[in-house]
Amino acid sequence: MNLATREAYGKTLIELASNEKVVVLDADLAHATKSMMFQNVCPERFFNVGIAEADMIGTAVGFALSGKVPFASTFAMFAAGRAYDQIRNSACYPKVNIKVVGTHSGISVGEDGGTHQAITDIALMRVLPNMTVIHPCDDVEARQAVLAITEYDGPVYLRLSRVPTPTIHDESYEFKIGKGEILREGNNVAIFATGLMVAKALEAAQKLSEEGINASVVNIPTIKPLDTDLIQEVIKNVDSVVTVEEHNVKGGFGSAISEFISQTTPKKMKIIGVEDKFGKSGDPNKLFEMYGLTSENIALGAKELIGR
Known part of the structure; x- marks a missing residue:
């Protein structure tokens, strides 16, 4: 089975719809990041901030400080690039509980071109104190990672891919943050x-x-x-x-x-x-x-x- 990790992300957000603490934000890319799946089942807790990634992170921080668990989704290039200052100062410095989800990472973005291919995002995110950086290898691991970071208290950068990848794990696999x-x-x-x-x-x-x-x-x-x-x-x-x-x-x-x-x-x-x-x-x-x-x-x- 081949399934993109961004697809697994969208499907897992549907599972989280019953958790009233979860809110989902997107920077006008919900169809591509697959956060639209959450919007379809839970529109009252979905927020499209438009093409304004810095504003999205700031808004997510506000939700987190109000007791919510915000997932802020956009392309990895824009998450790690355009919103870096907000992630650094508003999320990581005070260790606020937001989940930054960067889809379309790496060169496998393909035809979108070099400007949209995030090949420096791991470097940018991992040097930030208090930031946890996760990059799942298949849909099974991606689903479990989304569930795990929902329960984790602190900023997380979840790196996901555009293209389908072979499923390596079966359902017996247990993902744990910080474990290989x-x-x-x-x-x-x-x-x-x-x-x-x-x-x-x-x-x-x-x-x-x-x-x-x-x-x-x-x-x-x-x-x-x-x-x-x-x-x-x-x-x-x-x-x-x-x-x-x-x-x-x-x-x-x-x-x-x-x-x-x-x-x-x-x-x-x-x-x-x-x-x-x-x-x-x-x-x-x-x-x-x-x-x-x-x-x-x-x-x-x-x-x-x-x-x-």
Whole structure:
């Protein structure tokens, strides 16, 4: 099954309609972010603020201070970019309980072009004190993440994707904020991935196994706070680490992993992501090839690290 994480977000908002504390805001993109699903069942608690992301965050903060649990949705580029000052000063500085949902993240936005492709949002959000950053890899994880952050008290940035992604988890999966999971065991190299790239990391591990290389694959849905215990457990068995993200290699997910490993148990590392460039307009699959975000390139990076 392939389902976009933004689609799972909209469906989960419907589940939350019975929770009278939940309010949903959108910056005139409800059809695209899928928050419109909540509007259809609960119009009295849905607010379209128009093309005014900064105002949306300010309004969400007001709702939070009134005891509500506000979900503020827009494209990731606009959430992390246009509303950064409001998120920093009005939400994170006083640690206000708002949920910022950035859909259409990464280069998989495709034809919307480089200006709309958020490849710096993880970096911007994770450096903010008090901010929790979550990037689910499939629809099952996205649904559970939405439910989990509803109960969590504090600002959250939830990063979602436009395009469908393979469903990796079954219904027995239990998401917990701040926890990762080992999807595949291996002792030659460890591959840490987040979001859409988890599926590609699993494909890469399968390709490596066909060449006699055993790779661990670790899904890290919570980029901040990192599951440092799990990371430490995984890297003690390998000499090399690969990280994979649909984001700039500078300041993002790979940087977060590297910051921890370099201060605890240094390893040979390769960070795979967008190499400090802007995105382009084009078919998402072709863009993944152009920017090296493919299972083949992940496997190649792993082999280079271990000298194969």
